[in-house]
Amino acid sequence: MSTWLFDLGNTRLKCAPLRDDGSIGEVVAIAHDDAGAWLDALPTGEVACIASVASDARRVELLDALCARFARLHRVRTEAALGPLRIAYAESAHLGVDRFLAMLGLCGAHAALVVGVGTALTVDLLDAAGRHRGGRIAPSPQLMREVLHARAAQLPAAGGEYAEFADDTDHALASGCEGAALALVERSLCAAHDLLGETPSLHLHGGGAETLRARLPAHAWTPEAVLLGLARWHVLRIA
Template sequence: MIVCLDSGNSRIKWGVHDGKQWLAQGAVAHAEVEQLRQLVGDWPHPAKVMLANVAGAEAGGRIREQLAPWLPVFSEARSEETRCGVTNQYRNPAQLGVDRWCALIGARGLSRTAAIVVMAGTATTVDTLDADGNFLGGLILPGGELMRRALAVDTAALPFANGSHADYPRCTDDAIVTGCIEAQVGAVERAWQRLGNIDKVCLLSGGNAASLAPHLGIRWRSVANLPMEGLLRLALDA
């Protein structure tokens, strides 16, 4: 049994895998990290525990504290130059966010074609894999909520918008929400077009993926948690 934990900016996602399928998955807010203790009671003897953490050393320490009985089989993923069929072409491979690295590995396990790997969360990342598994590079954007908050905080008259997407917005809230979605979708579609007329797939993951998916004008496939799929592959590859 393998336990995977993806510690992002807002939440800690977890999953339990038996080598064939996910037995259970869930998520807790960082402020409620003590809820992770229940996992130790429910799944007391994992063979491996894998963590990807982008929330900082303090958050990582709190996670370890809650999962102390698992520390003998605990491993934290790090971005590398090459692993599981993916070659990291970042100028400094170690500086690539480990969540992005794990998502790329997860994507490679799901598809052997070129891929646009999108994680829509607090931030939105749009990463490109070629058909040989080379990570060519990627984009980082503020997520939709961060975009809306920036307009509310840093302008004198704009609200924190709670509108809807529209082809031709006719109120300020709709204009802001539509603009934020169109910016995100546009970045994804430009990355897609940059790959050219080849066999490729767009893999869409993250808590805000559902807000982008209906507006994409390209083929896409939803994956519940790509970083956890990558963590699973890393655990099986060790």
């Protein structure tokens, strides 16, 4: 029986087959658009597990298309507790399913700071027992640039190189927006050490994380964190 995992974000869909040993196969990334052509690239199989943080309209498009390609669909939602993971939110529905799954996929025997960089920048702290100790949400560097450009069109929405003290506006924008993200992660690591008495391992994922990696402390790069969480969800809930 073939099972596929689907992670529908705000700009693209990532999907991968689930192997018999619980690992994920080759990941396919598909940018979605209003024309609907992206749906033609969907795979077929028996079981589909879907997590979505996209708009309701985009999610319905995907579910309708998958109904014609799969015998069973499972839409994944945030849960208060699953496996070793215990989330901090009193209302589990308030925690995005992408954050929930990234933590589920990465929680283990060690404390971890899980940072995702997409449309938003999210930071979540897990202790060694799998308890979620809370998190933060901020605009990603790219979103900061886009918002600044929308409010002041003379400020470019992209471009520039990072510098500690930039010598032109393009570079200053890149440095300020990326620097804000770096500072948030570094501050979170310090606060996590104060809370737990140890420095957690840093785990990074998300399409916008690449530009930050060179200036962050030692970390694990796990771009498929949400799909790994979906695989673990399937083992705990379906297998």
